[in-house]
Amino acid sequence: MSYDFVEKDLAHIRNVLNHLEHSAGNLHACETGAAIDLHWWRARIQAVLATPLLPIHIERQARDLLVRLDHLPDQSGLRTGDAR
Template sequence: MSFEFAERDLLHIRNVLGYLERSADFVRQTEANAVIGLGYWRARVRAIQVMPQLPMHIDKQAKELLRRLDQLDSTRKENQPASKEKSRAAPQTRSLASMY
């Protein structure tokens, strides 16, 4: 993976996080859809961080995205009891991650 590709990937992840931060339904979506699951995005950022000789500015961007992911995750966990009550009435959906 080139550094240019890494920067484009981080920009894409930044845009996805912006959507999730603005979305009122992100808690439900992260539970039901592995593609926008926070663990998936965290793994993509970490894959960039382990690149050999990663420039400092890219590492700084990656750390900021991880901080935002942590913040979203804590928000999701705070809202989880209310969403569990709703999920009991709705049919359970399996994430893609649970299928592999």
């Protein structure tokens, strides 16, 4: 089974997180404004983790992205991993 799509999706998410991390201080001033939904990105990563027979190197990449996502503040001021 080819995991090319999954790896490309993770690469895309990594690029988005790079952008968000560099503009974290200005999340409200981003041109996308309220369209930034960190929970949506989390769901995409979790969908990758739910892929059957996921190779360990892809699982590690996905889990690393979740950790990075947890360190970004969402629009309510909570981190994405915090309970509401």
